[in-house]
Amino acid sequence: MGNAELMGDGELAPAGRERFLAGARAHGLDVELVERKAARSLQEAAQILGIPPSDIVKSLVVKHKDGTFLFALIPGDRQISWPKLRALVGVNKLSLPPADAAFEATGYERGTITPLGSSTAWPVYADAAMTGHRISMGAGEHGVSAFVDSDALIEALGATVADISDPE
Template identity: 35%
Template sequence: MDRPRYPNTQAIRFLRANQVDFKAFIYTYTERGGARQAAVELGLPEHRVVKTLVMETLDQSPLLVLMHGDQAVSTRNLARFIGTKKVLPVRPEKALNCTGYQVGGISPFGTRQTMPVYLQTTILDLKTIYINGGKRGFIVEVDPDVLLKTLSAIPVSVAAFSN
């Protein structure tokens, strides 16, 4: 039986280098479809699809936030946790510069720049998660503990109301 073909992105190289077990899934990317689009197309609960958001503090220090697909980030609570006045989303150009990935295809794995990674703590309660594999229309299924082990992600409780 043939092995399924999927992109060999920087994220996939990172996962392999760190000996992380993963399953790859390809879906049709839709502009602004986000986690909901991936969930619907692959028949997954949107709560298990984790989005990778690139944000920055007022001094323009970038950071990553990993959040359930069906929830938003309380930037106020995140700023309070970090000890800064504000946390804001970055422009797509800065996201590409920091991560090496286009918006809609941002993976926390294998980013161009090392940044702090903040992880919504309830993601760790899930058996497996689906997270971007470094290309639009491409996600991987992994154990959420991988986020702690390979990214030194910092668990936080910053979920806001559902989208």
């Protein structure tokens, strides 16, 4: 729809990129957007951007059994560790929701999800392996990546930092 997306109630919401940028501004974050050709995988996106897969951070939407959500930020060369995340959150069941539920929870399609500008500010858990350097992440729109300092992102989001991943 160009610069806006149709919401369920028929109202127009700002497009993903604009919501991402507004979220970054609201958190005082300096982000750099890079337009790139569409990628079929995280590895391909890393190659296009000229960075290692570990520098791309996946923003995963995770569902609690009570119906609430959280964001798990995981480096691209790692995978979420369900036992570690469950222990940290203090629950015995977490899951990845279907794409439509993730969209409903964040306002972003898979492959574009980011905590910045999410339709709901869910708690954020960041893997310790992503700290201390410049990362790339989804920017709310396909074909657009955002670069940001990982420590500034973690601080701005009030993220809990812990070991929540395992090597792929």
